[in-house]
Amino acid sequence: MADTATQGASGGMPQLDPSSFPNQIFWLVIALVAIYFILSRIALPRIAAVLAERQGALTNDLAAAEELKQRAVEAEAAYNKALADARSEAAKIADETRAAIQADLDKAIARADDEISAKAAESEARIAEIRAGAVRSIEEVAADVAGDIVAAVAPGQKVDAKVLSAAVAARVKG
Amino acid sequence: MASESTNTTGTQSKGNGRVIAYVLIALAAVLFGLAYADGYGKLAIAPMDQFKVKPLFGGDTIAWYTPTNVTFWLGMSILSIFALMVMGTRGRAVIPSRGQSMAELAYGFVRKMVEDVAGKDALPYFPFIFTAFLFILSANFLGLIPSSFTTTSHFAVTVVLALTVFISVTVLGFVKNGTAFLSLFWVSSAPLVLRPVLAVIELISYFVRPVSHSVRLAGAMMAGHAVLKVFAGFAGAMGLGGIVPVFGVVAIYGLEVLVSAIQAYVFTILTCVYLKDALHPHH
Numbered sequence: 001m002a003d004t005a006t007q008g009a010s011g012g013m014p015q016l017d018p019s020s021f022p023n024q025i026f027w028l029v030i031a032l033v034a035i036y037f038i039l040s041r042i043a044l045p046r047i048a049a050v051l052a053e054r055q056g057a058l059t060n061d062l063a064a065a066e067e068l069k070q071r072a073v074e075a076e077a078a079y080n081k082a083l084a085d086a087r088s089e090a091a092k093i094a095d096e097t098r099a100a101i102q103a104d105l106d107k108a109i110a111r112a113d114d115e116i117s118a119k120a121a122e123s124e125a126r127i128a129e130i131r132a133g134a135v136r137s138i139e140e141v142a143a144d145v146a147g148d149i150v151a152a153v154a155p156g157q158k159v160d161a162k163v164l165s166a167a168v169a170a171r172v173k174g
Numbered sequence: 175m176a177s178e179s180t181n182t183t184g185t186q187s188k189g190n191g192r193v194i195a196y197v198l199i200a201l202a203a204v205l206f207g208l209a210y211a212d213g214y215g216k217l218a219i220a221p222m223d224q225f226k227v228k229p230l231f232g233g234d235t236i237a238w239y240t241p242t243n244v245t246f247w248l249g250m251s252i253l254s255i256f257a258l259m260v261m262g263t264r265g266r267a268v269i270p271s272r273g274q275s276m277a278e279l280a281y282g283f284v285r286k287m288v289e290d291v292a293g294k295d296a297l298p299y300f301p302f303i304f305t306a307f308l309f310i311l312s313a314n315f316l317g318l319i320p321s322s323f324t325t326t327s328h329f330a331v332t333v334v335l336a337l338t339v340f341i342s343v344t345v346l347g348f349v350k351n352g353t354a355f356l357s358l359f360w361v362s363s364a365p366l367v368l369r370p371v372l373a374v375i376e377l378i379s380y381f382v383r384p385v386s387h388s389v390r391l392a393g394a395m396m397a398g399h400a401v402l403k404v405f406a407g408f409a410g411a412m413g414l415g416g417i418v419p420v421f422g423v424v425a426i427y428g429l430e431v432l433v434s435a436i437q438a439y440v441f442t443i444l445t446c447v448y449l450k451d452a453l454h455p456h457h
Contacts, residue, residue: 015329020227022238024330031248035309040301043259047281054268
């Protein structure tokens, strides 16, 4: 206790004891100079180099990523273009095919129409022939019947066949 | 046991287990102290003894060249800075190790501070500012090792640091700006009548800078360590009840870790502010 008291009385704050100042300042200056040289000669250039290298690596990686992204965009554009080309090509082929089929179809229809009209004309001709044949037969039958009727009505009366048929023909037409 | 119970019964018992562990550690510290304390039962506290400058190899006289505990702990500062900044970065890895990350973090922190506060043209002085920052930081942290010596708690040290900053910044101001540096004291944005008054105030505050710059650091370190010592002395004097001051010591120690870092930061950022005034004296 007494020891403490005397120390306190004699010492006070060691910070205010000027006898140790030269010593502290001397060693402090040495320490600061040493730290400064350690930092400025070794540590700071090294850390700056590492940071620059890292920054460079980051920049390079980002540039590479940007380039790859650009390439991906280009690839997508090329793909889309190829797709569009293929689609238009397909449409063209489909159109051509459709046109060719249409032409074939038109030709076939025209031929069929021709055949149909030819057949129809032939049929009409035959119908007309048959009708004419029928009229002639009717006239013959009518002339015969008329001759028989005349023979039955006026026996012995001779009738010229030509006159008779002419009369029948006039009657049938009338 | 405590850690085993945490897995089964959850956070409540985990907290209890922690508290019990802390109490046991504190009790052990108190008992350990009691076994060695000769001043048991007496309030024998000499909080300033830890700041005494003692010759390292015996003797009483302290000449300017005598290796002292100051020398030893300054050397420890150099060693720890060397370990962090040189040995930590020896890998030079693009993907850094833990030590290299810390070194890069310190580098980036101070460099950004210099650039933000003092501007890009202050970067040539970055090595000096970084030297001051790392020295103060390491000295403050090393001083927190029990029974060590805190070099930055001495005015001789902090005044040398602050005066170095003050003188070099003032000389730099005149070299860079010539007499235009004096416009720092001539507040051109104020009314003309007020300017001479403000000039006197500015001049006084300029010359008070090194005083506050140095006393702030030494005072913070000295006060914190003295309080720690006082609490530790209470713990020694109170016997088993000393467990209470031990908790106080733990709490203040945590605070002191914070203060150590903050004081290094404050000293550095003020240096940057002064440097800014020297490079750009116009308001």
